Amino acid sequence: MNVDFMDALEQLEKEKGIKKDVLIEAIEAALISGYKRNFNSAANVRVDVNKQTGTVKVYARKQVVEEPDDTRLEISLDAAEEIDPGIQIGDIVEIEVTPKDFGRIAAQTAKQVVTQRIREAERGLIYTEFIDREDDIVTGLVQRQDGRNYYVDLGKIEAVLPFTEVIPGEKFKHNDRVKTYITKVEKTTKGPQVMISRTHPGLLKRLFELEVPEIYDGVVEIKSVSREAGQRSKIAVHTKNPDVDPVGACVGPRGTRVQTIVTELKGEKIDIVRWSDDLAEFVANALSPAKVVSVHVAADEKVAHVVVPDYQLSLAIGKEGQNARLAAKLTGCKIDIKSESQLGGSANQSDVHAEGQPAELSDADLEGAEQ
Incomplete structure (x- = not known):
């Protein structure tokens, strides 16, 4: 990641309303998982993303003890004093362990996190917009149908018009314009779902x-x-x-x-x-x-x-x-x-x-x- 990536995060904050700090925290959490997965590490680590330059560093966090049983999680007092002379038993010391090729993993992970958060934010905005339009009339275009429902394009989302909510004898073709009534808007794992009716x-x-x-x-x-x-x-x-x-x-x-x-x-x-x-x-x-x-x-x-x-x-x-x-x-x-x-x-x-x-x-x- 670089300065341009940080600038892009700031632009996303302005356009999508996703705070830059929230994105960076999510990227850091994802990079911790990525580090442990790719480098078979069981150590407690902290990932730090520089908010100005985009530089990524990984730090192993070890507890200071007299005699370490697990060197991945603990460090001796003597070794810790070489890093920080004022360290004491029970304190946590951080040692940089950033892999040489971690930048590639960081960039790929950051892209995935940002894409996911953008998608979640857009779903949230769509839900907010349509929950306010519950019990209101909307006009859309019929896009397709399956064995039970018509699917109507309302612009930002495809609403579900069950056959049971269609006026008896009514048939629709692709791109037919239809007025419907929003009966329910709910969140699902695939994003917001809008249910509409012609019989309500x-x-x-x-x-x-x-x-x-x-x-x-x-x-x-x-x-x-x-x-x-x-x-x-x-x-x-x-x-x-x-x-x-x-x-x-x-x-x-x-x-x-x-x-x-x-x-x-x-x-x-x-x-x-x-x-x-x-x-x-x-x-x-x-x-x-x-x-x-x-x-x-x-x-x-x-x-x-x-x-x-x-x-x-x-x-x-x-x-x-x-x-x-x-x-x-x-x-x-x-x-x-x-x-x-x-x-x-x-x-x-x-x-x-x-x-x-x-x-x-x-x-x-x-x-x-x-x-």
């Missing part, structure tokens, strides 16, 4: 934030989301501004805003409903597009008994109970639906009981809907 309710929330300025600005708030990817979703919105229609803002002029999101989600139907702190009113809204006659919420506010007109029963229930199921997830309570003609009679096959919890979204603005 958070993707729907983020898409509305992108398309609706009122949501992005905080004028309109998304309270909860329920979703069955590729089929149907419900989103509850609210505003404290009496001059703003939260549903209309999300729909957009002539439906342009919501239609953009529907297209992105491959035709997934989206019901936008008005949130209310009155659970009965919220349940009625959540069953949209069905019309509701009445809603009675039990005292513990865990069950809502809903009455709908006879001709609206199938619409309120939805195909295979989907509308009622999504409404239950959206509101966070069990929903019991009956038609007007069933009132006073026993329950029959037309009754529907749906229950669920609101979709789990990490943002604090959704906490109220989960209570």
Whole structure:
């Protein structure tokens, strides 16, 4: 190693944020292992790298004793006094044992250490960047696929999109551009791993934030989301501004805003409903597009008994109970639906009981809907 190598370490500190002293300490530790491996030495040694010139020296560290049993680890008092006249029994004396061709080993080892530390630092920077983007939307290019996953290039890293997180019926080809939602970022032995999804309710929330300025600005708030990817979703919105229609803002002029999101989600139907702190009113809204006659919420506010007109029963229930199921997830309570003609009679096959919890979204603005 030489002065130019030391200068390169200083440049790395500026560009990569890897401190020069940390690199030198790592190089010294690696050189100790290299020395023992290449020169079959069992001695205690210390490697010193000059921070200015890059010169490398190896010192054997021996304990001063009366009569040494192992000359690789111990030295007699007489011999130690020739090196340092003030030495005493029990002290440690250092003797330079730098091999003649150690410079070649040092240079090779230093290169390996620096390369490894650069790789670790870059992985750390990537992890730091993407852990801050967890629960956010990203756009990438599909690069390849195997038996279980698509791999999507996000620029600095290749994210994993499992087939189970793809909208049913969706197929991707090489270099297809795709919007996804980051569900998890974790450290692995091979570096950071980013998991993404196309089915997570958070993707729907983020898409509305992108398309609706009122949501992005905080004028309109998304309270909860329920979703069955590729089929149907419900989103509850609210505003404290009496001059703003939260549903209309999300729909957009002539439906342009919501239609953009529907297209992105491959035709997934989206019901936008008005949130209310009155659970009965919220349940009625959540069953949209069905019309509701009445809603009675039990005292513990865990069950809502809903009455709908006879001709609206199938619409309120939805195909295979989907509308009622999504409404239950959206509101966070069990929903019991009956038609007007069933009132006073026993329950029959037309009754529907749906229950669920609101979709789990990490943002604090959704906490109220989960209570």
